[in-house]
Amino acid sequence: MGIVTPGFRGRPRPSGPELPPGQYLTEDFPVLSAGPTPRVPMDRWEFVITTETSREHRWSWTDLMALPSDTPTVDIHCVTKWSKLGTTWQGVSLDTLMSDVDTAADYALVHSYGGYTTNLPLSDLLDGRAWVAYRFDGDDLHPEHGGPARLLVPHLYFWKSAKWVRGIQLRFDDEPGFWESAGYHDYGDPWREQRYQGD
Amino acid sequence: MPEQLDLGPHLDGNALAGPLREIFAVDVTAATSRCAACGQAGALAGLHVYASAPGMVARCPSCEEVVLRMVRTPDAAWLDLRGAVALRIPM
Amino acid sequence: MARAAVPGRLSWRVGRLAEARQETPTARTLVLDVPGWPGHLPGQHVDVRLTAEDGYSAQRSYSLAAPAEGGRVELTVQSVPEGEVSAYLTGVYSTGDPVELRGPVGGWFVWRPAGTQPVLLVAGGSGIVPLMAMIRSRRAAGSRVPFRLIYSVRTPGDVYYADELRRRARDDAGLDVTFVYTRAVPEGWPHPPRRIGVTVVNTNGWPPALTPDCYVCGPTGFVETVADILVALGHDPRRVRTERFGPTGG
Ligand SMILES: Cc1cc2nc3c(=O)[nH]c(=O)nc-3n(C[C@H](O)[C@H](O)[C@H](O)COP(=O)(O)OP(=O)(O)OC[C@H]3O[C@@H](n4cnc5c(N)ncnc54)[C@H](O)[C@@H]3O)c2cc1C
Ligand SMILES: [Zn+2]
Numbered sequence: 186m187g188i189v190t191p192g193f194r195g196r197p198r199p200s201g202p203e204l205p206p207g208q209y210l211t212e213d214f215p216v217l218s219a220g221p222t223p224r225v226p227m228d229r230w231e232f233v234i235t236t237e238t239s240r241e242h243r244w245s246w247t248d249l250m251a252l253p254s255d256t257p258t259v260d261i262h263c264v265t266k267w268s269k270l271g272t273t274w275q276g277v278s279l280d281t282l283m284s285d286v287d288t289a290a291d292y293a294l295v296h297s298y299g300g301y302t303t304n305l306p307l308s309d310l311l312d313g314r315a316w317v318a319y320r321f322d323g324d325d326l327h328p329e330h331g332g333p334a335r336l337l338v339p340h341l342y343f344w345k346s347a348k349w350v351r352g353i354q355l356r357f358d359d360e361p362g363f364w365e366s367a368g369y370h371d372y373g374d375p376w377r378e379q380r381y382q383g384d
Numbered sequence: 385m386p387e388q389l390d391l392g393p394h395l396d397g398n399a400l401a402g403p404l405r406e407i408f409a410v411d412v413t414a415a416t417s418r419c420a421a422c423g424q425a426g427a428l429a430g431l432h433v434y435a436s437a438p439g440m441v442a443r444c445p446s447c448e449e450v451v452l453r454m455v456r457t458p459d460a461a462w463l464d465l466r467g468a469v470a471l472r473i474p475m
Numbered sequence: 476m477a478r479a480a481v482p483g484r485l486s487w488r489v490g491r492l493a494e495a496r497q498e499t500p501t502a503r504t505l506v507l508d509v510p511g512w513p514g515h516l517p518g519q520h521v522d523v524r525l526t527a528e529d530g531y532s533a534q535r536s537y538s539l540a541a542p543a544e545g546g547r548v549e550l551t552v553q554s555v556p557e558g559e560v561s562a563y564l565t566g567v568y569s570t571g572d573p574v575e576l577r578g579p580v581g582g583w584f585v586w587r588p589a590g591t592q593p594v595l596l597v598a599g600g601s602g603i604v605p606l607m608a609m610i611r612s613r614r615a616a617g618s619r620v621p622f623r624l625i626y627s628v629r630t631p632g633d634v635y636y637a638d639e640l641r642r643r644a645r646d647d648a649g650l651d652v653t654f655v656y657t658r659a660v661p662e663g664w665p666h667p668p669r670r671i672g673v674t675v676v677n678t679n680g681w682p683p684a685l686t687p688d689c690y691v692c693g694p695t696g697f698v699e700t701v702a703d704i705l706v707a708l709g710h711d712p713r714r715v716r717t718e719r720f721g722p723t724g725g
Contacts (some may be wrong), residue, residue, distance in 0.1 A: 198531065
């Protein structure tokens, strides 16, 4: 720890018993950005699941909108230490998108417009735990928060919830994504404080 | 697919000077690097740096591909330079 | 636990507030005593780290505003709305209190007093800070390289170092200063409030044929605009050096 500067407290960092270790509560929705915000024309937007045998399953925006959706209310935890409780989204469950996909893969590498990637076990995308979300708090998802659509996997640190999602590649091996190849944890469970490789 | 990009709030490569001087004994931001994606050469100080993120991401000002990434964990610095062909460091 | 310093690499130093000056109602110059300060070039900055009692820490960059005098260095900090670090440094930070500093850093956005090219400085708001260090160093080094400064501020009350700039514009031979006011102008000013544009830069800068070194500093949007104008006017992009302070850079 550095030398204490008297009177410096930093932004208020309310904690709570319902928060994972090291996290503090925020009311606003900070925007993190590792690059420019991609703008994809809706008539060109598509979401593609590619299996380990290179079979592709595609959805256009219209296809996605035609699928049944959920409105989960979930807590989100960013690795930069803020947590936001009770956020409400609308999106299509990955269970729905995966229902016709035949795969024996164990891992998923998520790809985004703009080049971002993130990896996680395929099982973490299933059983009602992940969505392709396109509405937040009753409004269309704003581009700076990942619109038109982002992945939502709230039980892992929020960098796994890839903004501007464009597809998922199913794999036998766990290929590290953008942050995972630069020191962040391959799994990223906030309750076990898995921030960095080796945590 | 041609994606239209909206340049977010970025800084210049100058902002990497402090974090990189924790690793290197010389200032690397004045070094020239060549972008592995588009070939454009320039000072690291001229890269576009996105700092409100889990790490610092420096992108080519010409094609916006990632040139350098740096993550500081409590006990290590991770530095990825795969987007740079080579660095010419003035001595 | 403190690790042993590795030679050549920079570690954090402790500086203490020796004195402070209010530059404008929202900007404050901090004069810090930093034992063992190695000196610096105008344009360089430091990273400042603040640590709270509970171990929480925040780190930001601040430009060095003047040439060092021994172990004394100066920063000028603009208070930004809801700014975590700037609010503390402009409002709470008191004489004798310690902060940690890493620097000087940055070898690109610097002016070397041995330089011979004419220099154009373009500042937006707090972006004046490293450019003022260049103006001060020029005089201190007895350089006769011609300097032109274009300084964009919201209102006359937002000008940093106002008296000194007026004095230097009169006394430092070869230094021209142009103000651009974006919200309110001084009495009798020939223009209504305006934003910096091609005409201002063209009229008050140098012709590209003189191959001046251009330094542009301020909020990200301002820097973007000015750098585009300079390149459009025919300046070599390699001679246009920029320092973006971020969205809130004043
Ligand atoms: C190389 C360099 C040199 C600098 N030199 C100086 C200097 O000489 N003087 C000076 O006053 N400043 C300087 N700055 C800016 C300084 O580092 C801080 O950014 C500034 O003081 C604000 O910090 P803060 O903690 O007060 O604000 P923060 O708490 O970081 O932010 C305050 C508010 O600004 C907004 N904000 C901040 N970051 C973002 C973002 N990325 N996207 C959207 N909104 C955002 C948010 O609304 C936030 O609530 C420099 C920056 C750099 C990179
Ligand atoms: Zn490039």
